[in-house]
Amino acid sequence: MKMRALLLATSLLISAFGAAQAAEIEKPNLTLGVGGKPLLYYLPLTLAERLGYFKDEGLTVEINDFGGGSKSLQALIGGSVDAVTGAYEHTIRMQEKKQDVRAVIDLGRYPGIVVAVRKDKADTIKSAADLKGAKIGVTAPGSSTYILVQYLMKKAGLNPDDASFIGVGSGPSAVAAMQKGEIDAISHLDPVISKLQDLDAIKVLVDTRTTEGTQQVFGGMNPAAVLYLKESFIKANPNTVQALTNAFYRTLKWLETATPEQVAATVPQEYWLGDKDLYIKAFNASRQAYSTDGNIDEASMKSALNLLTTTDPDLSAANIDLSKTFDGSFLAKAKAKQ
Structure with a gap:
């Protein structure tokens, strides 16, 4: 007991x-x-x-x-x-x-964000300076994918309103927007970017997934x-x-x-x-x-x-x-x- x-x-x-x-x-x-x-x-x-x-x-x-x-x-x-x-x-x-x-x-x-251009636009859009007039897919207006591409455009001498920004979401809808030709370029993240690369649908312009790519854009961590x-x-x-x-x-x-x-x-x-x-x-x-x-x-x-x-x-x-x-x-x- x-x-x-x-x-x-x-x-x-x-x-x-x-x-x-x-x-x-x-x-x-x-x-x-x-x-x-x-x-x-x-x-x-x-x-x-x-x-x-x-x-x-x-x-x-x-x-x-x-x-x-x-x-x-x-x-x-x-x-x-x-x-x-x-x-x-x-x-x-x-x-x-x-x-x-x-x-x-x-x-x-x-950031892990990649800015890429549709493959059939790669001859005319070779850098952020060429994004004038482009339709750019981002996860959502105001989000980090949107802000980064605006930053690149400003550094290249463009204004944010020189391009059109389209919210394409964060998954298959983003892949589909590029495949259907609804956007000319995309500022996005993995696995969407790797999926588009695997489909040979894009050419990468800027890559902040890596130490080297981030330093090229910002000069250090961000x-x-x-x-x-x-x-x-x-x-x-x-x-x-x-x-x-x-x-x-x-x-x-x-x-x-x-x-x-x-x-x-x-x-x-x-x-x-x-x-x-x-x-x-x-x-x-x-x-x-x-x-x-x-x-x-x-x-x-x-x-x-x-x-x-x-x-x-x-x-x-x-x-x-x-x-x-x-x-x-x-x-x-x-x-x-x-």
């Missing part, structure tokens, strides 16, 4: 400890927005979900997939999602609009996908934000050593666009773009700011405090936990 009582007491103690741990998470049920979840740009999100890392942190995360990054940002500002995996540049743009939105971990150190939230949510739910950061940092470390075959086996098969080998090829092409430590340094912040001020003359660098766009305190704790 004493042993039974001891076991019961131990069981109750463990349950109480578990309940106390669960109580630490202020909001265990979360809604997270993303603009094109199947894209390799957002691979760490899918991996964190599929590997069970959110659940391990005591979180139940509902993922809402929007048509593009700009739409997921709108959902965060509107209050229909709690957090977003989206482009770091959104944290800068929101500060200009007096909206305090902060990244807590970097998922992609390079942060891409991050986890960002409203500062008000961060202050009200610090343990929840820590749990999210822990899950994503653990994912980055898994991704650092995972084989392409392991990655392909982890994501949903529909992400392969009907071809597993092609997905593996696409992952290999984009692998350098993923962050290994989750941090955003000052030089990378300035690079992102320059991208925005170049494309938007109304955005003044003087009004931006870059230190408020990234909160590294949660990342530091996540690293200490690993």
Whole structure:
């Protein structure tokens, strides 16, 4: 009887400890927005979900997939999602609009965006300077794919309104738009780009999936996908934000050593666009773009700011405090936990 009582007491103690741990998470049920979840740009999100890392942190995360990054940002500002995996540049743009939105971990150190031209236009469109009058496909107007091609055009002496921008989505619809001749050029991500390359439908002009290609465009790193939230949510739910950061940092470390075959086996098969080998090829092409430590340094912040001020003359660098766009305190704790 004493042993039974001891076991019961131990069981109750463990349950109480578990309940106390669960109580630490202020909001265990979360809604997270993303603009094109199947894209390799957002691979760490899918991996964190599929590997069970959110659940391990005591979180139940509902993922809402929007048509593009700009739409997921709108959902965060509107209050229909709690957090977003989206482009770091959104944290800068929101500060200009007096909206305090902060990244807590970097998922992609390079944009991973490719600008390419339809193969039968390759003789006339050889660089960004030749995009005048072109119909350019992007994931969605206002998204990072849209902003990057505008940046390239401005550097080449063109204005953003010198071309037409068409939202083609993030999956098969983007491939179809190019195949049907609905667009002359495309600014997009993998696996869409690798699929179009495999079809011999495009010629690449700019490639920021790699270290070399990103340095050619920006002169260094340029942060891409991050986890960002409203500062008000961060202050009200610090343990929840820590749990999210822990899950994503653990994912980055898994991704650092995972084989392409392991990655392909982890994501949903529909992400392969009907071809597993092609997905593996696409992952290999984009692998350098993923962050290994989750941090955003000052030089990378300035690079992102320059991208925005170049494309938007109304955005003044003087009004931006870059230190408020990234909160590294949660990342530091996540690293200490690993």
